[in-house]
Amino acid sequence: MAQMTMVQAITDALRTELKKDENVLVFGEDVGQNGGVFRVTEGLQDEFGEDRVFDTPLAESGIGGLSLGLALQGFRPVPEIQFFGFVYEAMDAISGQIARTRYRSGGAHTAPVTIRSPFGGGVHTPELHADSLEGLIAQQPGIKVVIPSTPHDAKGLLIASIRDNDPVLFLEHLKLYRSFREEVSEEEYTIELGKADVKREGKDVTIISYGAMVHASLKAAEELEKNNIDAEVIDLRTVSPIDIDTIIESVQKTNRVVFVQEAQRQAGIASHVISEIQERAILHLEAPILRVAAPDTVYAFPQAEDLWLPDHKDIVEKVNQVINF
Amino acid sequence: MKHVLDSVESQFEMFQILNEDGKIVNKDAMPDLSDDDLKELMRRMVYTRILDQRSIALNRQGRLGFYAPTAGQEASQLGSQFALEKEDFILPGYRDVPQLVWHGLPLYQAFLFSRGHFHGNQMPEGLNAMSPQIIIGAQYTQTAGVALGMKKRGKKSVAVTYTGDGGTSQGDFYEGINFAGAYGAPAIFFVQNNYFAISVPVEKQTAAKTLAQKSVAAGIEGIQVDGMDVLAVYAATKDARDRAVEGAGPTLIETLTYRYGPHTMAGDDPTRYRTDDLDNEWEKKDPIIRFRKFLESKKLWSEEEENKVIEEAKDEIKKAIKKADEYPKQKVTDLISNMFEELPKNLQEQMEEYKEKESK
Ligand SMILES: Cc1ncc(C[n+]2csc(CCOP(=O)(O)OP(=O)(O)O)c2C)c(N)n1
Ligand SMILES: [Mg+2]
Numbered sequence: 145m146a147q148m149t150m151v152q153a154i155t156d157a158l159r160t161e162l163k164k165d166e167n168v169l170v171f172g173e174d175v176g177q178n179g180g181v182f183r184v185t186e187g188l189q190d191e192f193g194e195d196r197v198f199d200t201p202l203a204e205s206g207i208g209g210l211s212l213g214l215a216l217q218g219f220r221p222v223p224e225i226q227f228f229g230f231v232y233e234a235m236d237a238i239s240g241q242i243a244r245t246r247y248r249s250g251g252a253h254t255a256p257v258t259i260r261s262p263f264g265g266g267v268h269t270p271e272l273h274a275d276s277l278e279g280l281i282a283q284q285p286g287i288k289v290v291i292p293s294t295p296h297d298a299k300g301l302l303i304a305s306i307r308d309n310d311p312v313l314f315l316e317h318l319k320l321y322r323s324f325r326e327e328v329s330e331e332e333y334t335i336e337l338g339k340a341d342v343k344r345e346g347k348d349v350t351i352i353s354y355g356a357m358v359h360a361s362l363k364a365a366e367e368l369e370k371n372n373i374d375a376e377v378i379d380l381r382t383v384s385p386i387d388i389d390t391i392i393e394s395v396q397k398t399n400r401v402v403f404v405q406e407a408q409r410q411a412g413i414a415s416h417v418i419s420e421i422q423e424r425a426i427l428h429l430e431a432p433i434l435r436v437a438a439p440d441t442v443y444a445f446p447q448a449e450d451l452w453l454p455d456h457k458d459i460v461e462k463v464n465q466v467i468n469f
Numbered sequence: 470m471k472h473v474l475d476s477v478e479s480q481f482e483m484f485q486i487l488n489e490d491g492k493i494v495n496k497d498a499m500p501d502l503s504d505d506d507l508k509e510l511m512r513r514m515v516y517t518r519i520l521d522q523r524s525i526a527l528n529r530q531g532r533l534g535f536y537a538p539t540a541g542q543e544a545s546q547l548g549s550q551f552a553l554e555k556e557d558f559i560l561p562g563y564r565d566v567p568q569l570v571w572h573g574l575p576l577y578q579a580f581l582f583s584r585g586h587f588h589g590n591q592m593p594e595g596l597n598a599m600s601p602q603i604i605i606g607a608q609y610t611q612t613a614g615v616a617l618g619m620k621k622r623g624k625k626s627v628a629v630t631y632t633g634d635g636g637t638s639q640g641d642f643y644e645g646i647n648f649a650g651a652y653g654a655p656a657i658f659f660v661q662n663n664y665f666a667i668s669v670p671v672e673k674q675t676a677a678k679t680l681a682q683k684s685v686a687a688g689i690e691g692i693q694v695d696g697m698d699v700l701a702v703y704a705a706t707k708d709a710r711d712r713a714v715e716g717a718g719p720t721l722i723e724t725l726t727y728r729y730g731p732h733t734m735a736g737d738d739p740t741r742y743r744t745d746d747l748d749n750e751w752e753k754k755d756p757i758i759r760f761r762k763f764l765e766s767k768k769l770w771s772e773e774e775e776n777k778v779i780e781e782a783k784d785e786i787k788k789a790i791k792k793a794d795e796y797p798k799q800k801v802t803d804l805i806s807n808m809f810e811e812l813p814k815n816l817q818e819q820m821e822e823y824k825e826k827e828s829k
Binding site: 173174176177178179181199201202203205206229230232233268269270271272273409410439440441442444445446447448449451452 | 534535563584585586587603604605606635636638639640666667668669673674675735736737741742798799800801803804805807808815816819822823826827
């Protein structure tokens, strides 16, 4: 066991897979000698050579198409999109092509591509660097969307993503990269995709979240405990597909739900999960399901970012509303 | 089989007027600039170097926010802008704030752009420009549109855009020059080749020996220019502009230059991908040093004059920062009201919610 930040845990997962499977290739803008702009691929080119870990020309659409092409040659590409706000450049490659390859070819071709990309707010980046765009890809059938909230989860989920024979989008929240360390096994391990994790058990209300908002939810749960409200916190970990079983089990116990996402309120993961819950468990609910989300503007200009992003106080407020309904 | 690549590539020789020692090496190409114009070019380069130094210092004090250093690229940036007219429309990238400033963007707004305040992007009336583009390449296709629009309106102006060596790998780059070529639109496409895209050297970006030669496939004019030579950059831009307004179509201009500083101030460490030797080699080509030598030889410039410009720059920067500090802080309700001409129901509700939050 070692203490690792999320960056280190992800590097460790990449190293594990580069070692284990010679078909794994890591590439993207600045991922080679520079080790990526966040140093996630630090040292990997030195260790595995430029054949396996390499810089690409500056073109996200090219990176996407290259990934599918390499997959067709039997490789297991792990491309990086330097910031997920640049995904619009690669939308056709990801949603129009990679996600549809198995389906289109009747299984004759597959695209075991794992697209890694940092995203998420709170670090005052310029425009189109922090947006929560997971909903865009979650709406595309044929690709899984994974978002870890801890270093331990990041390693196990990334290894599972790379080994998965279908495409996976693996989103890494900027704010979590170095905000804390935890024990991470140096052994290889996987965490099943599509499985949520109960990060805190409770009986009065279920807070469902993912990414950095898991930590805001846990902080809210601590506050609520002072008022004798015992909150359960579920970390989705995979936002497409959704682990509905874990959610329903919790709802049946607590009968109250608040969904927390950093993304804007309109459409998105919250809307999807909430409709699944009401279809399956409406008679277990004692109150409407409430949402904590960012307002429906384009991602905030940095100067107003802190006010714009949801925080634990917003969560406490919504939980109090569902408890006192 | 006829193989043409070598012969095409060899056509793209670097165009230079003023060499590293400040000597004119291409007299015939010397642009028609008055002594006052020459001094003004120098003034702008010195001023902009100070602006860069102050911006870096302010960033380090946590008082600026996003900033992409410009030192080394003054001749490319200001020599090109100097050849433009007020009615020309600039579509800059994130490193091209100086061109905007000299095209008419008040300094305090440039600082607000860095600080992530939308007023930094609100171009004042009469300033023909977009705010700096963050998505690499996007400005190239838009430039084809602005230029085509000018042509349709019968205007005698040009659309001018900038990207870097890395930017020439984007699909948008090829699409932009191709569209403008197809429409014969009055556009000038700049590539400031500073040899690195963050850490990636230009040799890894493309197999092409020059970036200017990419013009050939689009069927437009292309030229490679010494980007540390303000006279060459000015002359090439002036020529491209003259031809564009006469209806001769777009030009791709590659300027060979160097950024002395880090990619941006957000944690880039150039020692990971560049050597001191390379840095030193380029600093010898410095655009300000060589132009100063040239002006001094013509008795047009003195240390006192330069010091005066430096003091003037520092003073104006100080005032602009103060003005930026005093500008009303941006609130979430401001963001909401920027979304649509008429707010839909969801945003009307959120407006009320945030008004209440902000009043607490
Ligand atoms: C579409 C897109 N992809 C990636 C980036 C991240 N990025 C910002 S600057 C940069 C390198 C650009 O290099 P170059 O075009 O040579 O311009 P320079 O910064 O050297 O002026 C990269 C990869 C971005 N802003 N937009
Ligand atoms: Mg460059």
